[in-house]
Each structure stands twice: as structure tokens, then as C-alpha cells.
Amino acid sequence: MDFDFELILAIAFFVTFAAWLYDRIAYAPKRKKILSQMAPEAVAALDKNAQLNLADTPKWLLEVKSYFVIVAVIFGLRSFVAEPFQIPSGSMLPTLEIGDFILVNKMDYGLRLPVLNKTIIPTTEPERGDVVVFKYPENPSLNYIKRMIGLPGDVISYHNKRLMINGKLMDEELLAELPVSLNPSREPVAVYEEDLDGVSHQIYKSYRRNPLEGDWVVPEGHYFVMGDNRDNSADSRVWGFVPEENMKGRAFYVWLHWNEFFSLPSFKNNGLIE
Known part of the structure; x- marks a missing residue:
């Protein structure tokens, strides 16, 4: 439920x-x-x-x-200033781990009416590279978190695990290869530093084939999002675009990590989200 x-x-x-x-x-x-x-x-x-x-x-x-x-x-604070969330899955690894507690800036994308999520005071718009929280298009009662990849009008291509935006291949650099024991996703992965038009962040790529490929044109009033754990994320490659009215805010800070109820909370991941 x-x-x-x-x-x-x-x-x-x-x-x-x-x-x-x-x-x-x-x-x-x-x-x-x-x-x-x-x-x-x-x-x-x-x-x-x-x-x-x-x-x-x-x-x-x-x-x-x-x-x-x-x-x-x-x-008031939760609706108009900052809202807390807990990361429930590994789709944003290595940026965010399962059990991370984050804060979302509710003012970045405009002040919105609670529940209805209608903008009442416009501020700024989402930018490529932002880590965003939004209402899941197929079930608005659920909140999802992904990275902003495509803005309205962008042409997105993803083939052979390489990302292209508006005809430009996004730069990436191999940083490390992680064995199963070091990856919460329980499979060996390669860690890359990806550059999204000046926004650098790390991503995971597995060594298995990923069928989530294609070409998309982002319609007006919508956005294209992807998880940083590229081969373990259900995102816009699966269920489509995120309507602007579903946007809730930009995730900006990890303030606690608590993976399991019977484990001790820690502050090992505390810091700004890149």
C-alpha cells in the first residue's frame, strides 16, 4: 500500500x-x-x-x-523549504547509497502548493546534471530520485552504454573497476567520471549487456532522467518523460546514513550531493 x-x-x-x-x-x-x-x-x-x-x-x-x-x-518547512527523503534503492549508486537520508531544496524549482504540486511562485528551472526528486509519472503518490539528463527540446541518445545529447557525446573517464564484494549491487562494475556539459559526477556501468537503449526527443514541459547506476535503474529509458508539474525539488545534501533498522546510524556519507 x-x-x-x-x-x-x-x-x-x-x-x-x-x-x-x-x-x-x-x-x-x-x-x-x-x-x-x-x-x-x-x-x-x-x-x-x-x-x-x-x-x-x-x-x-x-x-x-x-x-x-x-x-x-x-x-511549512517540509512544503516550502526542505523535505527529507531516504534512498530506498541502488539506482543512484555511487552518488547515493541505499539508506542515505537526504534533503531536497523545495524552492529551487518554484514554490508549489502542497499535494497539488502546482507552481505558485516561479523561481528557477531544473538544470542538466541536477539530482532531482519528482513524483513518479505512473503513480504520483511515489517519489523517485534520478539525475537530470534531458531538458525540453533535447535529443537524447543512449547506445553501447554511451550518452549523447544533441549530437554531442558526453565525455567520460574510467576511474576504477569494482569487484562484487565492493559493489552494493552485487555485481562487478566499472566506475566512470562523466561530464554532463560541465557537471562532473560518477556513474556505474556493469559488464553485462543492457537493453535500455534508444533515441528520444524531450517534449516541451517534460524532462528526461536517468540513474547514475546506469544498468540498474528504471528511469526515462523505461517509463518515459517526467512532466514539469511532477518536479518536487533538487536533492542537495546527505545528512545521515542508516541502512538497516538494527544497525547504527552513521555520518560517513554526509556532504553536498554532486
């Missing part, structure tokens, strides 16, 4: 806000009137909870509205 935390948080925000507003309109004036009629020493003898219980304010209302401020802060 898909777990849409963004939707759940939005519902929590509106429920607690409604409770806070109802209390402010229906019960807060009554409590204020009762307190104004009491002697100062009697008011001083009442703690905060006792004052809130005046005017027969329902306990359920006080309980729900008490969460409003903390829910509003979390909802």
Missing part, C-alpha cells in the same frame, strides 16, 4: 487549524470574559490548563488544537 505522507500531513494541518480557529471563535472569548470577571488572585491561582478548561471547552478540541503550531511548522 502506498504511503502518501505529504497528503496525511496536509490533512493534519487543516484539521488542527480548523480546531484552533473554532476554539478562537467559539470558546476563547468566553474564557476571556470569565477571567475578566474573576479576582486577580483567583486568576493567578489558575494554571494554563485550568484557564483553558473554563467555559466548558471540550477536551477533544483542546487536545486537537494543541498540535496546530508544531504541525504548521513541520508542514
Whole structure:
């Protein structure tokens, strides 16, 4: 079952806000009137909870509205500033490992309405080489993370494990060959440094044949993305382009690594995402 935390948080925000507003309109004036009629020493003898219980304010209302401020802060920061994610798969190796906790800048690609993801204040647009988080086109309740390869209008070609953009072959340099024991994907791979028009980053290539080849023209309002683990990534080569309205933000920082629940968290991967 898909777990849409963004939707759940939005519902929590509106429920607690409604409770806070109802209390402010229906019960807060009554409590204020009762307190104004009491002697100062009697008011001083009442703690905060006792004052809130005046005017027969329902306990359920006080309980729900008490969460409003903390829910509003979390909802605001997560929706408009930075959102945390955990990497669930190895499709972005070696850039991101399974169990990495990352932060996504929610302001880079425009301020968007929570849940609906509609842009309300445009800022900048995605750039080639960005590591982006987006709503999976085939199931928008899921969030995916990949590297931005193709912008609107680009011609993308991928043959014999080499990437070409608008007729230009992207430069790459072999850095190392990793045996099975050193690769979380459990197969030997070659590590390359790839240059995406000035954005350098590392990628994995396996030694087996990869059928994910083809030529694509990126339509307007869409993007073409790929995983850095080129032979172990379901991306635009498989399910197509990412609509602009599905973009959530740019991944920019790893702040924790915690691969398994019974393992100890570590900070070994902490740093900016390239």
C-alpha cells in the first residue's frame, strides 16, 4: 500500500487549524470574559490548563488544537523549504547509497502548493546534471530520485552504454573497476567520471549487456532522467518523460546514513550531493 505522507500531513494541518480557529471563535472569548470577571488572585491561582478548561471547552478540541503550531511548522518547512527523503534503492549508486537520508531544496524549482504540486511562485528551472526528486509519472503518490539528463527540446541518445545529447557525446573517464564484494549491487562494475556539459559526477556501468537503449526527443514541459547506476535503474529509458508539474525539488545534501533498522546510524556519507 502506498504511503502518501505529504497528503496525511496536509490533512493534519487543516484539521488542527480548523480546531484552533473554532476554539478562537467559539470558546476563547468566553474564557476571556470569565477571567475578566474573576479576582486577580483567583486568576493567578489558575494554571494554563485550568484557564483553558473554563467555559466548558471540550477536551477533544483542546487536545486537537494543541498540535496546530508544531504541525504548521513541520508542514511549512517540509512544503516550502526542505523535505527529507531516504534512498530506498541502488539506482543512484555511487552518488547515493541505499539508506542515505537526504534533503531536497523545495524552492529551487518554484514554490508549489502542497499535494497539488502546482507552481505558485516561479523561481528557477531544473538544470542538466541536477539530482532531482519528482513524483513518479505512473503513480504520483511515489517519489523517485534520478539525475537530470534531458531538458525540453533535447535529443537524447543512449547506445553501447554511451550518452549523447544533441549530437554531442558526453565525455567520460574510467576511474576504477569494482569487484562484487565492493559493489552494493552485487555485481562487478566499472566506475566512470562523466561530464554532463560541465557537471562532473560518477556513474556505474556493469559488464553485462543492457537493453535500455534508444533515441528520444524531450517534449516541451517534460524532462528526461536517468540513474547514475546506469544498468540498474528504471528511469526515462523505461517509463518515459517526467512532466514539469511532477518536479518536487533538487536533492542537495546527505545528512545521515542508516541502512538497516538494527544497525547504527552513521555520518560517513554526509556532504553536498554532486
